[in-house]
Amino acid sequence: xxxxxxxxxxxxKGSVRISGAKNAALPILAATILGTEKIVLEDVPELKDVEIxxxxxxxxxxxxxxxxxxxxxxxxxxxxxxxxxxLMSKMRASFLVMGPLLARLSKAYNSLPxxxxxxxxxxxLHLKGFNALGAEITMTHGEIKAEADELVGERIYLDFPSVGxxxxxxxxxxxxxxxxxxxxxxxxxxxxxxxxxxNKMGAKVTxxxxxxxxxxxxxKLTGCTHQIIPDRIEAGTFMVAAAITGGDILIxxxxxxxxxxxxxxxxxxxxxxxxxxxxxxxxGNGKLKPIEIKTLPHPGFPTDLQAQFMALLTQAEGQSxxxxxxxxxxxxxxxxLKKMGANIKVIDREALITxxxxxxxxxxxxxxxxxxxxxxxxxxxxEGETEISxxxxxxxxxxxxxxxxxxxxxxxxxxxxxx
Ligand code: UD1
Numbered sequence: 001x002x003x004x005x006x007x008x009x010x011x012x013k014g015s016v017r018i019s020g021a022k023n024a025a026l027p028i029l030a031a032t033i034l035g036t037e038k039i040v041l042e043d044v045p046e047l048k049d050v051e052i053x054x055x056x057x058x059x060x061x062x063x064x065x066x067x068x069x070x071x072x073x074x075x076x077x078x079x080x081x082x083x084x085x086x087l088m089s090k091m092r093a094s095f096l097v098m099g100p101l102l103a104r105l106s107k108a109y110n111s112l113p114x115x116x117x118x119x120x121x122x123x124x125l126h127l128k129g130f131n132a133l134g135a136e137i138t139m140t141h142g143e144i145k146a147e148a149d150e151l152v153g154e155r156i157y158l159d160f161p162s163v164g165x166x167x168x169x170x171x172x173x174x175x176x177x178x179x180x181x182x183x184x185x186x187x188x189x190x191x192x193x194x195x196x197x198x199n200k201m202g203a204k205v206t207x208x209x210x211x212x213x214x215x216x217x218x219x220k221l222t223g224c225t226h227q228i229i230p231d232r233i234e235a236g237t238f239m240v241a242a243a244i245t246g247g248d249i250l251i252x253x254x255x256x257x258x259x260x261x262x263x264x265x266x267x268x269x270x271x272x273x274x275x276x277x278x279x280x281x282x283x284g285n286g287k288l289k290p291i292e293i294k295t296l297p298h299p300g301f302p303t304d305l306q307a308q309f310m311a312l313l314t315q316a317e318g319q320s321x322x323x324x325x326x327x328x329x330x331x332x333x334x335x336x337l338k339k340m341g342a343n344i345k346v347i348d349r350e351a352l353i354t355x356x357x358x359x360x361x362x363x364x365x366x367x368x369x370x371x372x373x374x375x376x377x378x379x380x381x382x383e384g385e386t387e388i389s390x391x392x393x394x395x396x397x398x399x400x401x402x403x404x405x406x407x408x409x410x411x412x413x414x415x416x417x418x419x
Pocket of ligand 1: 022023024026092093122123124125126127160161162163164165186190303304326327328
Protein backbone atom coordinates (compact mmCIF):
# COMPACT_ATOMS: atom_id res chain seq x y z
CA UNK A 1 0.00 0.00 0.00
CA UNK A 2 1.35 3.40 -0.94
CA UNK A 3 2.03 5.99 1.74
CA UNK A 4 3.40 9.50 1.85
CA UNK A 5 6.22 10.29 4.26
CA UNK A 6 6.88 13.88 5.29
CA UNK A 7 9.69 15.27 7.43
CA UNK A 8 9.92 18.95 8.38
CA UNK A 9 12.40 20.94 6.31
CA UNK A 10 11.91 24.59 7.20
CA UNK A 11 10.07 27.32 5.31
CA UNK A 12 8.97 26.45 1.78
CA LYS A 13 10.35 28.70 -0.94
CA GLY A 14 10.05 28.96 -4.70
CA SER A 15 7.28 28.90 -7.25
CA VAL A 16 4.64 26.39 -8.20
CA ARG A 17 2.27 26.19 -11.18
CA ILE A 18 -1.33 25.34 -10.41
CA SER A 19 -3.02 22.62 -12.48
CA GLY A 20 -6.42 22.75 -14.16
CA ALA A 21 -9.33 22.49 -11.74
CA LYS A 22 -10.59 19.01 -10.95
CA ASN A 23 -14.05 20.35 -10.20
CA ALA A 24 -14.23 22.11 -13.56
CA ALA A 25 -12.73 19.22 -15.53
CA LEU A 26 -15.20 16.61 -14.22
CA PRO A 27 -18.47 18.33 -15.25
CA ILE A 28 -16.93 19.52 -18.52
CA LEU A 29 -15.89 15.96 -19.32
CA ALA A 30 -19.43 14.82 -18.56
CA ALA A 31 -20.71 17.59 -20.84
CA THR A 32 -18.70 16.24 -23.80
CA ILE A 33 -21.56 13.70 -24.12
CA LEU A 34 -23.62 16.63 -25.39
CA GLY A 35 -21.27 17.34 -28.29
CA THR A 36 -21.38 15.88 -31.78
CA GLU A 37 -17.99 16.97 -33.14
CA LYS A 38 -14.35 16.92 -32.01
CA ILE A 39 -13.67 18.47 -28.60
CA VAL A 40 -10.21 19.43 -27.37
CA LEU A 41 -9.78 20.02 -23.65
CA GLU A 42 -6.56 21.61 -22.42
CA ASP A 43 -5.09 21.75 -18.92
CA VAL A 44 -6.99 18.67 -17.80
CA PRO A 45 -5.29 17.55 -14.56
CA GLU A 46 -3.89 14.00 -14.46
CA LEU A 47 -5.92 12.69 -11.54
CA LYS A 48 -7.62 9.49 -10.48
CA ASP A 49 -11.08 11.14 -10.64
CA VAL A 50 -10.43 12.30 -14.20
CA GLU A 51 -9.34 8.76 -15.14
CA ILE A 52 -12.57 7.37 -13.72
CA UNK A 53 -14.88 9.74 -15.58
CA UNK A 54 -12.89 9.16 -18.78
CA UNK A 55 -13.52 5.44 -18.38
CA UNK A 56 -17.24 6.12 -17.81
CA UNK A 57 -17.32 8.10 -21.07
CA UNK A 58 -15.45 5.40 -23.00
CA UNK A 59 -18.01 2.91 -21.73
CA UNK A 60 -20.73 5.05 -23.28
CA UNK A 61 -19.04 4.98 -26.70
CA UNK A 62 -16.98 8.18 -26.71
CA UNK A 63 -13.45 8.04 -28.14
CA UNK A 64 -10.84 9.76 -26.02
CA UNK A 65 -7.16 10.30 -26.77
CA UNK A 66 -4.79 11.71 -24.20
CA UNK A 67 -1.60 13.68 -24.67
CA UNK A 68 -0.36 14.75 -21.22
CA UNK A 69 -2.88 17.39 -20.08
CA UNK A 70 -4.78 17.56 -23.37
CA UNK A 71 -7.73 15.31 -24.12
CA UNK A 72 -9.11 14.94 -27.62
CA UNK A 73 -12.63 13.64 -27.54
CA UNK A 74 -14.86 12.34 -30.30
CA UNK A 75 -18.37 12.14 -28.84
CA UNK A 76 -20.02 11.04 -32.10
CA UNK A 77 -19.96 7.35 -31.12
CA UNK A 78 -22.23 7.77 -28.05
CA UNK A 79 -24.20 4.53 -28.03
CA UNK A 80 -25.33 3.82 -24.48
CA UNK A 81 -27.43 5.45 -21.79
CA UNK A 82 -26.32 3.05 -19.10
CA UNK A 83 -23.22 3.68 -16.99
CA UNK A 84 -20.88 1.09 -15.57
CA UNK A 85 -21.86 0.19 -11.99
CA UNK A 86 -18.28 -0.38 -10.78
CA LEU A 87 -17.07 2.97 -12.04
CA MET A 88 -20.10 4.81 -10.74
CA SER A 89 -19.59 3.42 -7.27
CA LYS A 90 -16.03 4.78 -7.20
CA MET A 91 -16.84 8.43 -7.60
CA ARG A 92 -19.82 10.61 -6.74
CA ALA A 93 -19.10 13.03 -9.58
CA SER A 94 -19.73 10.31 -12.17
CA PHE A 95 -23.41 11.03 -11.55
CA LEU A 96 -22.83 14.18 -13.62
CA VAL A 97 -23.24 12.12 -16.81
CA MET A 98 -26.93 11.70 -15.98
CA GLY A 99 -28.05 15.17 -17.19
CA PRO A 100 -26.13 15.04 -20.50
CA LEU A 101 -27.32 11.47 -21.21
CA LEU A 102 -30.91 12.45 -20.58
CA ALA A 103 -30.51 15.42 -22.92
CA ARG A 104 -28.90 13.43 -25.74
CA LEU A 105 -30.69 10.07 -25.54
CA SER A 106 -33.83 10.88 -23.51
CA LYS A 107 -32.78 8.13 -21.13
CA ALA A 108 -30.16 7.70 -18.44
CA TYR A 109 -29.70 4.60 -16.30
CA ASN A 110 -27.34 4.96 -13.42
CA SER A 111 -26.46 3.39 -10.12
CA LEU A 112 -26.52 5.50 -6.99
CA PRO A 113 -23.30 7.48 -6.83
CA UNK A 114 -20.43 6.31 -4.63
CA UNK A 115 -18.64 8.23 -1.90
CA UNK A 116 -19.24 8.22 1.81
CA UNK A 117 -22.81 9.55 1.70
CA UNK A 118 -24.61 6.85 -0.26
CA UNK A 119 -28.36 7.42 -0.14
CA UNK A 120 -31.09 9.33 -1.81
CA UNK A 121 -30.66 12.68 -0.09
CA UNK A 122 -27.45 13.83 -1.73
CA UNK A 123 -28.92 13.63 -5.24
CA UNK A 124 -32.51 14.63 -4.53
CA LEU A 125 -32.00 18.10 -6.01
CA HIS A 126 -30.56 16.67 -9.25
CA LEU A 127 -33.55 14.36 -9.61
CA LYS A 128 -36.04 17.09 -8.74
CA GLY A 129 -34.57 19.19 -11.54
CA PHE A 130 -34.73 16.37 -14.12
CA ASN A 131 -38.29 15.71 -13.07
CA ALA A 132 -39.25 19.37 -13.49
CA LEU A 133 -37.88 19.22 -17.06
CA GLY A 134 -40.24 16.35 -17.80
CA ALA A 135 -38.26 13.22 -16.94
CA GLU A 136 -39.83 10.35 -15.09
CA ILE A 137 -37.57 9.02 -12.36
CA THR A 138 -37.69 5.50 -11.01
CA MET A 139 -35.44 4.07 -8.35
CA THR A 140 -35.02 0.38 -7.69
CA HIS A 141 -32.33 -1.59 -5.86
CA GLY A 142 -29.73 1.17 -6.04
CA GLU A 143 -30.46 1.93 -9.69
CA ILE A 144 -31.87 5.20 -10.92
CA LYS A 145 -33.65 5.49 -14.23
CA ALA A 146 -34.56 8.82 -15.79
CA GLU A 147 -36.65 8.77 -18.95
CA ALA A 148 -38.42 11.47 -20.92
CA ASP A 149 -40.34 11.66 -24.18
CA GLU A 150 -39.20 15.22 -24.43
CA LEU A 151 -37.45 17.64 -22.07
CA VAL A 152 -39.17 21.01 -21.78
CA GLY A 153 -37.67 24.13 -20.18
CA GLU A 154 -39.05 25.07 -16.75
CA ARG A 155 -38.49 27.43 -13.83
CA ILE A 156 -36.59 25.46 -11.19
CA TYR A 157 -35.77 26.65 -7.69
CA LEU A 158 -33.00 24.77 -5.88
CA ASP A 159 -33.62 24.39 -2.14
CA PHE A 160 -29.84 24.58 -1.64
CA PRO A 161 -27.29 25.97 -4.12
CA SER A 162 -25.79 22.55 -4.86
CA VAL A 163 -22.85 22.65 -7.26
CA GLY A 164 -23.54 19.22 -8.77
CA UNK A 165 -27.29 19.76 -9.11
CA UNK A 166 -26.78 23.14 -10.80
CA UNK A 167 -24.38 21.54 -13.28
CA UNK A 168 -26.44 18.43 -13.94
CA UNK A 169 -29.70 20.33 -14.48
CA UNK A 170 -27.92 22.91 -16.66
CA UNK A 171 -26.55 20.11 -18.85
CA UNK A 172 -29.94 18.44 -19.09
CA UNK A 173 -31.57 21.74 -20.08
CA UNK A 174 -29.26 22.83 -22.93
CA UNK A 175 -31.09 20.67 -25.48
CA UNK A 176 -34.56 21.03 -23.93
CA UNK A 177 -37.41 22.75 -25.70
CA UNK A 178 -37.83 26.38 -24.60
CA UNK A 179 -36.23 28.22 -21.71
CA UNK A 180 -35.13 26.93 -18.32
CA UNK A 181 -34.56 29.29 -15.41
CA UNK A 182 -32.53 27.91 -12.53
CA UNK A 183 -32.97 29.90 -9.35
CA UNK A 184 -30.91 29.82 -6.15
CA UNK A 185 -28.29 27.93 -8.10
CA UNK A 186 -24.64 27.58 -7.16
CA UNK A 187 -22.29 30.38 -8.25
CA UNK A 188 -18.92 28.60 -8.14
CA UNK A 189 -16.30 29.55 -10.77
CA UNK A 190 -16.41 25.95 -12.04
CA UNK A 191 -20.05 26.50 -13.02
CA UNK A 192 -19.02 29.52 -15.07
CA UNK A 193 -16.35 27.39 -16.76
CA UNK A 194 -18.93 24.73 -17.60
CA UNK A 195 -21.32 27.36 -19.02
CA UNK A 196 -18.50 28.86 -21.12
CA UNK A 197 -17.68 25.41 -22.47
CA UNK A 198 -21.33 24.69 -23.30
CA ASN A 199 -21.70 28.06 -25.02
CA LYS A 200 -18.59 27.41 -27.14
CA MET A 201 -20.35 24.27 -28.38
CA GLY A 202 -23.44 26.29 -29.29
CA ALA A 203 -25.51 26.33 -26.10
CA LYS A 204 -27.35 29.45 -24.94
CA VAL A 205 -26.58 29.77 -21.24
CA THR A 206 -26.57 33.16 -19.49
CA UNK A 207 -26.19 34.21 -15.86
CA UNK A 208 -23.68 31.54 -14.77
CA UNK A 209 -21.82 32.89 -11.75
CA UNK A 210 -24.99 34.55 -10.42
CA UNK A 211 -27.84 32.90 -8.52
CA UNK A 212 -30.08 32.77 -11.61
CA UNK A 213 -29.04 30.90 -14.74
CA UNK A 214 -31.11 31.00 -17.92
CA UNK A 215 -30.76 28.30 -20.53
CA UNK A 216 -32.42 28.63 -23.91
CA UNK A 217 -32.63 25.17 -25.45
CA UNK A 218 -30.94 24.59 -28.83
CA UNK A 219 -31.26 21.77 -31.39
CA LYS A 220 -27.73 20.44 -31.03
CA LEU A 221 -24.25 21.17 -29.72
CA THR A 222 -21.13 20.80 -31.86
CA GLY A 223 -17.47 20.71 -30.72
CA CYS A 224 -14.82 23.19 -29.51
CA THR A 225 -11.44 23.74 -27.89
CA HIS A 226 -11.49 24.73 -24.26
CA GLN A 227 -8.90 25.30 -21.55
CA ILE A 228 -9.89 24.27 -18.02
CA ILE A 229 -9.62 27.05 -15.39
CA PRO A 230 -6.92 26.78 -12.69
CA ASP A 231 -7.72 24.88 -9.51
CA ARG A 232 -8.49 27.41 -6.78
CA ILE A 233 -8.44 24.69 -4.11
CA GLU A 234 -4.96 23.49 -5.09
CA ALA A 235 -3.85 27.15 -5.11
CA GLY A 236 -5.35 27.66 -1.64
CA THR A 237 -3.54 24.56 -0.39
CA PHE A 238 -0.15 25.93 -1.47
CA MET A 239 -1.03 29.33 -0.01
CA VAL A 240 -1.54 27.61 3.33
CA ALA A 241 1.77 25.76 2.83
CA ALA A 242 3.57 29.11 2.62
CA ALA A 243 1.69 30.45 5.64
CA ILE A 244 2.17 27.43 7.91
CA THR A 245 5.90 27.08 7.24
CA GLY A 246 6.61 30.83 7.34
CA GLY A 247 7.75 30.47 3.75
CA ASP A 248 7.64 32.53 0.56
CA ILE A 249 5.85 30.96 -2.41
CA LEU A 250 4.88 32.37 -5.78
CA ILE A 251 1.78 30.52 -6.92
CA UNK A 252 1.37 30.78 -10.66
CA UNK A 253 -1.57 30.13 -12.99
CA UNK A 254 -4.36 31.33 -10.72
CA UNK A 255 -7.40 33.54 -11.21
CA UNK A 256 -6.98 35.83 -8.23
CA UNK A 257 -10.67 36.80 -8.06
CA UNK A 258 -11.47 33.12 -7.35
CA UNK A 259 -9.23 33.30 -4.28
CA UNK A 260 -10.89 36.28 -2.55
CA UNK A 261 -12.17 34.45 0.56
CA UNK A 262 -8.85 32.62 0.94
CA UNK A 263 -6.79 35.79 0.60
CA UNK A 264 -9.07 37.60 3.07
CA UNK A 265 -8.77 34.91 5.74
CA UNK A 266 -5.01 34.49 5.35
CA UNK A 267 -4.51 38.25 5.61
CA UNK A 268 -6.67 38.30 8.74
CA UNK A 269 -4.35 35.64 10.17
CA UNK A 270 -1.39 37.94 9.52
CA UNK A 271 -0.03 36.47 6.29
CA UNK A 272 1.32 38.83 3.57
CA UNK A 273 -0.22 38.40 0.16
CA UNK A 274 0.36 40.20 -3.11
CA UNK A 275 -1.18 39.50 -6.48
CA UNK A 276 0.21 40.19 -9.91
CA UNK A 277 -1.78 39.16 -12.97
CA UNK A 278 -2.17 35.41 -12.83
CA UNK A 279 0.13 34.89 -9.84
CA UNK A 280 -0.17 35.27 -6.09
CA UNK A 281 2.78 35.54 -3.71
CA UNK A 282 2.31 34.40 -0.15
CA UNK A 283 4.79 35.22 2.60
CA GLY A 284 4.35 33.82 6.07
CA ASN A 285 6.21 35.61 8.85
CA GLY A 286 5.99 32.71 11.29
CA LYS A 287 3.41 34.40 13.55
CA LEU A 288 -0.25 33.58 12.96
CA LYS A 289 -3.30 35.21 14.55
CA PRO A 290 -6.39 33.11 15.39
CA ILE A 291 -9.39 33.61 13.08
CA GLU A 292 -13.00 32.51 12.62
CA ILE A 293 -14.06 30.67 9.49
CA LYS A 294 -17.49 29.62 8.29
CA THR A 295 -17.74 27.54 5.13
CA LEU A 296 -20.43 28.64 2.69
CA PRO A 297 -21.38 28.20 -0.94
CA HIS A 298 -19.34 30.47 -3.25
CA PRO A 299 -18.46 33.36 -2.88
CA GLY A 300 -18.19 32.30 0.77
CA PHE A 301 -15.24 30.40 2.20
CA PRO A 302 -14.90 27.05 0.36
CA THR A 303 -15.57 23.86 2.30
CA ASP A 304 -12.81 22.24 0.23
CA LEU A 305 -10.22 24.38 2.06
CA GLN A 306 -11.66 23.92 5.54
CA ALA A 307 -9.38 21.01 6.50
CA GLN A 308 -6.22 22.75 5.24
CA PHE A 309 -7.10 25.88 7.24
CA MET A 310 -7.72 23.77 10.33
CA ALA A 311 -4.16 22.47 10.02
CA LEU A 312 -2.94 26.06 9.70
CA LEU A 313 -4.88 27.26 12.73
CA THR A 314 -3.20 24.71 14.99
CA GLN A 315 -0.21 27.04 14.59
CA ALA A 316 -2.05 30.31 15.36
CA GLU A 317 -1.56 31.89 18.81
CA GLY A 318 -4.94 31.55 20.55
CA GLN A 319 -8.37 30.10 19.84
CA SER A 320 -9.78 29.87 16.32
CA UNK A 321 -13.18 28.61 15.24
CA UNK A 322 -14.20 26.74 12.11
CA UNK A 323 -17.88 26.26 11.32
CA UNK A 324 -18.80 23.82 8.54
CA UNK A 325 -22.20 24.60 7.04
CA UNK A 326 -22.00 22.87 3.65
CA UNK A 327 -21.41 19.22 4.63
CA UNK A 328 -22.74 17.46 7.69
CA UNK A 329 -19.78 15.27 8.46
CA UNK A 330 -16.58 16.95 7.41
CA UNK A 331 -14.41 17.05 10.54
CA UNK A 332 -12.78 13.64 10.30
CA UNK A 333 -9.37 15.26 9.86
CA UNK A 334 -9.71 16.84 13.32
CA UNK A 335 -9.15 13.41 14.92
CA UNK A 336 -6.04 12.82 12.78
CA LEU A 337 -4.66 16.29 13.58
CA LYS A 338 -5.25 15.58 17.27
CA LYS A 339 -3.09 12.46 16.95
CA MET A 340 -0.31 14.81 15.84
CA GLY A 341 -0.75 16.97 18.95
CA ALA A 342 -3.37 19.51 17.88
CA ASN A 343 -5.83 20.88 20.44
CA ILE A 344 -9.20 20.69 18.68
CA LYS A 345 -12.66 20.39 20.18
CA VAL A 346 -15.53 19.55 17.85
CA ILE A 347 -19.06 20.44 18.93
CA ASP A 348 -21.63 19.63 16.24
CA ARG A 349 -20.66 21.69 13.22
CA GLU A 350 -18.07 23.84 14.97
CA ALA A 351 -14.42 23.06 15.67
CA LEU A 352 -12.51 25.11 18.22
CA ILE A 353 -8.79 25.04 17.60
CA THR A 354 -6.47 26.27 20.32
CA UNK A 355 -2.89 27.03 19.33
CA UNK A 356 -0.15 27.17 19.03
CA UNK A 357 0.35 23.42 19.43
CA UNK A 358 3.59 21.60 19.01
CA UNK A 359 2.90 18.91 16.43
CA UNK A 360 4.65 15.55 16.25
CA UNK A 361 5.12 13.29 13.24
CA UNK A 362 2.65 10.40 13.55
CA UNK A 363 0.97 7.61 11.61
CA UNK A 364 -2.20 9.20 10.24
CA UNK A 365 -4.85 8.42 7.66
CA UNK A 366 -6.16 10.58 4.84
CA UNK A 367 -9.86 10.25 5.61
CA UNK A 368 -10.80 12.14 2.46
CA UNK A 369 -9.14 14.14 -0.28
CA UNK A 370 -8.81 17.52 1.42
CA UNK A 371 -8.17 15.90 4.81
CA UNK A 372 -5.14 14.26 3.20
CA UNK A 373 -3.84 17.63 2.05
CA UNK A 374 -4.36 19.02 5.56
CA UNK A 375 -2.20 16.23 7.01
CA UNK A 376 0.64 16.98 4.59
CA UNK A 377 0.45 20.65 5.63
CA UNK A 378 0.53 19.77 9.33
CA UNK A 379 3.40 17.37 8.72
CA UNK A 380 5.50 20.17 7.20
CA UNK A 381 5.79 21.71 10.69
CA UNK A 382 5.71 18.56 12.86
CA GLU A 383 8.70 17.22 14.70
CA GLY A 384 9.87 13.92 13.23
CA GLU A 385 8.36 11.86 10.44
CA THR A 386 4.67 11.73 9.49
CA GLU A 387 3.39 8.67 7.65
CA ILE A 388 0.13 9.24 5.79
CA SER A 389 -1.87 6.22 4.63
CA UNK A 390 -4.93 5.93 2.35
CA UNK A 391 -3.32 8.40 0.02
CA UNK A 392 -5.49 7.28 -2.89
CA UNK A 393 -7.84 9.98 -1.62
CA UNK A 394 -5.12 12.60 -2.21
CA UNK A 395 -4.45 11.25 -5.73
CA UNK A 396 -8.11 11.79 -6.60
CA UNK A 397 -7.60 15.54 -6.52
CA UNK A 398 -3.96 16.70 -6.44
CA UNK A 399 -1.76 16.39 -9.52
CA UNK A 400 1.88 15.43 -8.83
CA UNK A 401 1.58 16.55 -5.24
CA UNK A 402 4.94 15.26 -3.99
CA UNK A 403 6.80 16.73 -6.99
CA UNK A 404 5.24 20.11 -6.35
CA UNK A 405 6.00 20.08 -2.62
CA UNK A 406 9.53 18.80 -3.30
CA UNK A 407 10.20 21.64 -5.75
CA UNK A 408 9.43 24.06 -2.90
CA UNK A 409 11.93 22.38 -0.60
CA UNK A 410 9.77 19.83 1.24
CA UNK A 411 11.20 16.56 2.44
CA UNK A 412 8.40 14.38 1.11
CA UNK A 413 8.32 10.99 -0.57
CA UNK A 414 5.89 8.31 -1.67
CA UNK A 415 6.70 4.80 -0.57
CA UNK A 416 5.28 1.33 -0.92
CA UNK A 417 4.88 -0.07 2.59
CA UNK A 418 3.14 -3.07 4.06
CA UNK A 419 0.26 -2.28 6.43
C1 UD1 B 1 -18.96 19.84 -5.31
C2 UD1 B 1 -17.47 19.61 -5.41
C3 UD1 B 1 -16.90 19.34 -4.01
C4 UD1 B 1 -17.29 20.46 -3.05
C5 UD1 B 1 -18.79 20.72 -3.08
C6 UD1 B 1 -19.21 21.94 -2.27
C7 UD1 B 1 -17.23 18.64 -7.61
C8 UD1 B 1 -16.92 17.45 -8.42
N1 UD1 B 1 -17.22 18.48 -6.27
O1 UD1 B 1 -19.54 18.64 -4.82
O2 UD1 B 1 -15.49 19.26 -4.12
O3 UD1 B 1 -16.93 20.10 -1.74
O4 UD1 B 1 -19.23 20.95 -4.44
O5 UD1 B 1 -18.53 23.07 -2.70
O6 UD1 B 1 -17.45 19.71 -8.11
N2 UD1 B 1 -27.06 18.14 -1.43
C9 UD1 B 1 -28.33 17.67 -1.21
N3 UD1 B 1 -29.04 17.19 -2.29
C10 UD1 B 1 -28.53 17.17 -3.55
C11 UD1 B 1 -27.22 17.66 -3.75
C12 UD1 B 1 -26.50 18.14 -2.67
O7 UD1 B 1 -28.82 17.66 -0.11
O8 UD1 B 1 -29.23 16.74 -4.48
C13 UD1 B 1 -26.27 18.62 -0.29
C14 UD1 B 1 -25.03 17.78 -0.02
O9 UD1 B 1 -25.31 16.66 0.76
C15 UD1 B 1 -24.13 18.78 0.68
C16 UD1 B 1 -24.48 20.10 0.00
O10 UD1 B 1 -25.75 19.91 -0.61
O11 UD1 B 1 -24.43 18.85 2.03
C17 UD1 B 1 -23.48 20.58 -1.02
O12 UD1 B 1 -23.32 19.61 -2.02
P1 UD1 B 1 -23.01 19.97 -3.53
O13 UD1 B 1 -22.84 21.45 -3.68
O14 UD1 B 1 -23.99 19.28 -4.38
O15 UD1 B 1 -21.59 19.28 -3.71
P2 UD1 B 1 -21.10 18.40 -4.91
O16 UD1 B 1 -21.60 18.96 -6.19
O17 UD1 B 1 -21.33 16.97 -4.61
